[in-house]
Amino acid sequence: MSQLLLVRGGRRLEGEVAIQGAKNSVLPILAATLLAKGPVVLRGCPRLRDVDASVRILRHLGCEAHWEADALAVDTAGLNRCEISDILMREMRSSAIFLGAILARCGRADLSYPGGCELGPRPIDLHLSGLRELGAEIREEGGFLHCRAPRLRGREVVLRMPSVGATENLMLAACGCEGTTVISNAAREPEVVDLQDFLNACGARVFGAGSSSVSIEGGRKLHGCTYRVMPDRIAAATYLCAAASAGGNIYLRGAEERHLATVTAALREAGCAVTADGAGIRAVCRERLRAVGPVQTAPYPGFPTDAQAVLMAALLRSRGATVFEENIFENRYRHVDELIRMGASIRVSGRVAVVTGVERLHGAPVRCTDLRGGAALCVAALAAEGETRVSQICHIDRGYEDLARDLRALGADAERVEDTETDS
Numbered sequence: 001m002s003q004l005l006l007v008r009g010g011r012r013l014e015g016e017v018a019i020q021g022a023k024n025s026v027l028p029i030l031a032a033t034l035l036a037k038g039p040v041v042l043r044g045c046p047r048l049r050d051v052d053a054s055v056r057i058l059r060h061l062g063c064e065a066h067w068e069a070d071a072l073a074v075d076t077a078g079l080n081r082c083e084i085s086d087i088l089m090r091e092m093r094s095s096a097i098f099l100g101a102i103l104a105r106c107g108r109a110d111l112s113y114p115g116g117c118e119l120g121p122r123p124i125d126l127h128l129s130g131l132r133e134l135g136a137e138i139r140e141e142g143g144f145l146h147c148r149a150p151r152l153r154g155r156e157v158v159l160r161m162p163s164v165g166a167t168e169n170l171m172l173a174a175c176g177c178e179g180t181t182v183i184s185n186a187a188r189e190p191e192v193v194d195l196q197d198f199l200n201a202c203g204a205r206v207f208g209a210g211s212s213s214v215s216i217e218g219g220r221k222l223h224g225c226t227y228r229v230m231p232d233r234i235a236a237a238t239y240l241c242a243a244a245s246a247g248g249n250i251y252l253r254g255a256e257e258r259h260l261a262t263v264t265a266a267l268r269e270a271g272c273a274v275t276a277d278g279a280g281i282r283a284v285c286r287e288r289l290r291a292v293g294p295v296q297t298a299p300y301p302g303f304p305t306d307a308q309a310v311l312m313a314a315l316l317r318s319r320g321a322t323v324f325e326e327n328i329f330e331n332r333y334r335h336v337d338e339l340i341r342m343g344a345s346i347r348v349s350g351r352v353a354v355v356t357g358v359e360r361l362h363g364a365p366v367r368c369t370d371l372r373g374g375a376a377l378c379v380a381a382l383a384a385e386g387e388t389r390v391s392q393i394c395h396i397d398r399g400y401e402d403l404a405r406d407l408r409a410l411g412a413d414a415e416r417v418e419d420t421e422t423d424s
């Protein structure tokens with residue numbers, strides 16, 4: 001039976017939570033384990049639906065993976081396949097990153113296109129053109145990609161835009177290249193740095209991640225390692241926005257302020273006191289916030305598109321109007337209609353959404369449209385009068401270990417219950 005999240009709003013938040021390991025970091029790292037000849041132990045690995053999907057792909061390829069408390073142990077010695085089925089590929093966006101890793105390890109790969117949140121068109125043309133520049137022959141036929149790369153050669157690859165996934169895919173393929181690869185106009189996201197750090201912990205030589213030029217010296221034999229995954233900045237942003245929405249005083253253990261500068265700046269402008277002490281972040285938020293200046297999503301270090309929906313939810317009851325501009329994805333306002341069911345006032349025109357604060361929100365039956373949109377419904381529900389039933393939470397489970405558990409630790413009234421209506 002499917003489940004829904006039941007949130008009874010109106011409680012100030014008070015409490016502490018430890019931030020899970022980052023989904024967007026651990027997924028490319030799991031693909032990268034294919035390059036290591038030796039066991040890898042990933043500490044702080046979040047237990048997510050997307051991690052389960054990665055484990056299924058690894059096992060399908062002949063690799064071994066099992067949980068040891070909060071660590072995921074992976075041994076890719078048994079790899080005996082270089083193709084991934086359409087069903088496995090469609091489960092998440094990050095399945096695409098297996099392409100670079102399989103090519104580097106096996107010299108060939110056969111797979112289809114990835115799934116992931118539906119946020120408008122999400123092509124992988126930059127991944128494919130970059131891999132072709134490194135020497136891969138890629139034939140696209142009947143929804144499948146047939147890739148052959150008996151010999152990959154390092155060179156400069158200039159990305160048309162700083163795509164996170166393309167940067168990561170090319171980093172992995174480049175580990176299997178002869179010579180040095182330089183990725184120019186690379187994505188600068190912290191998760192790219194985490195991937196670099198993981199690869200280097202396995203004996204690779206990767207430099208420059210975090211800047212727009214990443215160099216990879218290819219051809220090195222990589223060994224296993226034990227590695228701790230970075231904290232999830234988007235989960236942290238979600239909980240900061242939860243406190244902003246409901247009001248309260250919360251502490252996020254392990255959250256890294258340097259990864260969250262644009263989010264914390266917006267929350268401070270809205271009236272929250274956000275402080276970091278080296279071990280975590282505290283947010284003290286009063287009941288009603290102020291609207292803030294335009295929130296324009298942009299590649300890191302700009303405002304993250306993944307935090308757009310949760311910040312929007314936090315500002316639904318603010319005084320004044322806030323303009324959002326979504327510049328990364330064409331269709332990332334699918335949560336807006338659901339928020340309107342709760343009494344929000346939001347007008348969308350193309351890439352712009354204008355949120356005018358209302359005095360009250362009310363509970364309603366709402367449906368997750370995607371991962372962060374779903375989290376945003378829960379953030380809004382914390383400030384709504386009455387009960388909100390959030391259905392289709394399979395989207396939320398892709399990226400949050402247990403959102404209801406964490407919200408409860410922060411003092412919210414939130415629980416997972418059976419969704420009897422959907423199933424009847």
Ligand SMILES: CC(=O)N[C@H]1[C@@H](OP(=O)(O)OP(=O)(O)OC[C@H]2O[C@@H](n3ccc(=O)[nH]c3=O)[C@H](O)[C@@H]2O)O[C@H](CO)[C@@H](O)[C@@H]1O
Nearest residue numbers: 024094121122123124125126127163164165166306328329
């Ligand atoms: C698993 C993971 O890490 N997902 C993150 C990653 O997604 P993902 O890696 O899919 O996002 P990209 O950075 O690649 O995409 C950003 C933009 O580039 C475009 N594009 C991308 C690749 C390509 O080959 N061609 C192309 O045109 C996309 O359509 C989009 O407009 O970065 C996004 C942007 O920060 C985040 O929202 C996702 O949470």
Ligand SMILES: C=C(OP(=O)(O)O)C(=O)O
Nearest residue numbers: 093094116117306371372
């Ligand atoms: C959009 C996201 O994930 P994915 O790229 O895996 O769909 C996200 O993490 O918000």
